[in-house]
Amino acid sequence: MANPTTPENERIYDVLPQHHDLWDQTIETIQDALERAEHQKVTVPFGEKEAFFTKKLLQKLNLQRRSDLYIVRRSHKQGLVVSPPGPIGLLRLCTQHELLDSRTPSKLYTYTSTLSYDDEAQDYEQHHVVKSETIGDASAVRDAEQIMIAQNVLKELGFHSITVHINSLGSEECKERYYEKILQEIPEELHEICEQYRNDPVKMFICLQERLAEREDINLPQLIDNLTDTCYEHFKEVLEFLDTLEIPYQLTPQLESKTGFAHKTIFEITGEDGSVLVRGGRHDDLLTEFQAEAEQEEPITGSVGMELKVDRIVRTLAAREEFQDPERKREIFVAGVGQEGQKYALTLVSQVREEGLSVTERLGKKRLKDQLVDAREEGIELIVIAGRKEALDRSVIIRHRSSENQETVDVEQFIPFLYQKLREQNLEEVE
Structure with a gap:
């Protein structure tokens, strides 16, 4: 995975x-x-306008200056806080x-x-x-x-x-109470060691724990006990x-x-x-x-x-072992032969997708043989083929990959014919 x-x-x-x-x-x-x-x-x-972040709001956000934010700015213009x-x-x-x-x-x-x-x-x-x-x-x-x-x-x-x-x-009152409690519990000469975290009691507690790890005589108070x-x-x-x-x-x-x-x-x-x-x-x-x-x-x-x-x-x-990549069922493959056939095939792709059906195509490949190889590798049964003749006749060839049987259908009957073949295919899969 x-x-x-x-x-x-x-x-x-x-x-x-x-x-x-x-x-x-x-x-x-x-x-x-x-x-x-x-x-x-x-x-x-x-983003929010930089001017929105007033000095008072920055204090509430526990930020010292605007540079602690991510700001996009052009020259001297007001910036955007991203x-x-x-x-x-x-x-x-x-x-x-x-x-x-x-x-x-x-x-x-x-x-x-x-x-x-x-x-x-x-x-x-x-x-x-x-x-x-x-x-x-x-x-x-x-x-x-x-x-x-x-x-x-x-x-x-x-x-x-x-x-x-x-x-x-x-x-805020709890924070002040906790800070005062800290000052009571630790010696005066240690009062300034974690002073920078005065407004963040949890960081102060962690800082003091690390700095006073070897002082068994000091029992640090918990914030939750001083609310x-x-x-x-x-x-x-x-x-x-x-x-x-x-x-x-x-x-x-x-x-x-x-x-x-x-x-x-x-x-x-x-x-x-x-x-x-x-x-x-x-x-x-x-x-x-x-x-x-x-x-x-x-x-x-x-x-x-x-x-x-x-x-x-x-x-x-x-990342779990039981997760399976979803396999989308590909229903129809459209192939185009020659420049005229590819243009015509692209209009067929559009028609089929408008019907809500899943279509695969490899119209960037010029040779029909290469496109049919891809259809076989994708495991798609119904293949629609369009060349210059079909473009002129306003028809399409529909080939069954497994049997290699194919039929020519007028483009006006193309979509209903596809639905009929898909229904037959689904019945065969159930049986």
Whole structure:
């Protein structure tokens, strides 16, 4: 089984012809599941105007400067931010077009590509993803619903061994509380060793773990044990919903937000090989910032969503031993002889395809013998032959490959005759 990646970079994926049925099936399964859960499909642009990313928004995105984004720019003109991270496109669309309703959440999804840089691998990666977002509901049931949808999709696609990793990053207040707790637990001379991660408690915890690995006298606190009452209750409710749904999960304190701006609940779902198939989390603060920019008088709170990585899902399924490359049934082969015959044959190809039938042709080959060899190798029984004489007479020759019997048919009766022969052929196959 060929791996659907480019040879130069396994983090950028090609989709080969033999995988496209599986690719389409995966996207269709995801879309069906989301639409059954009341999500509506939207299309967002691949880029957003650079001016949209104000200094305040960059801070919310946990970015220091615009250069941390991927920007296409011509000379001094305003640039375009390519593949903005996370749910930015969906949240911008929702607030700009006033799709928010205080009575009911706005559930949206889109199919797009993402571009990011993996610091650990020191390499770029691009993914084809379906992004979903439930906007306007801060309740824990929406967190659980996203996980439920993702699990149902993966099970329907044939994943039997998946793992839900879940964590809570809390709020800004939780981060400050955790930082103060860290300062209490470690000696003063060590206060600055991981200071750069002050706004990212998970990275701070990982950094301190690595730097203080040999200090048995220091017991590092966990962020999850230092949540505010509000954040703790929210996370507790999420876990209770998952228990009710009988969705197994692993509490993973080291789980961090790859986008840098998720808070409260974050989750990942991994496959049998440990690759991340789904990633999601809450984006309440980001929604609040978007509404502030739009100067909405009565802001609506709460937003949670996820990204389902279509390419990783397909690659995992395609690598399985039981996966079989789909064989399309080729019904008719059209051959053309000479320049006039090839032109005429091409019109016949068009007619047959308009009828919804599968047609194979090798009109780029001039010799009839070469075309018939291809028809035999493809295993196609009905062969339509057109030469200069047939073009002038407005007729076609239909040959049966196995018996080599052939008949000449008027072009006006060509399509009905083909249907008749295909019905006879299907009956013979059944018998």
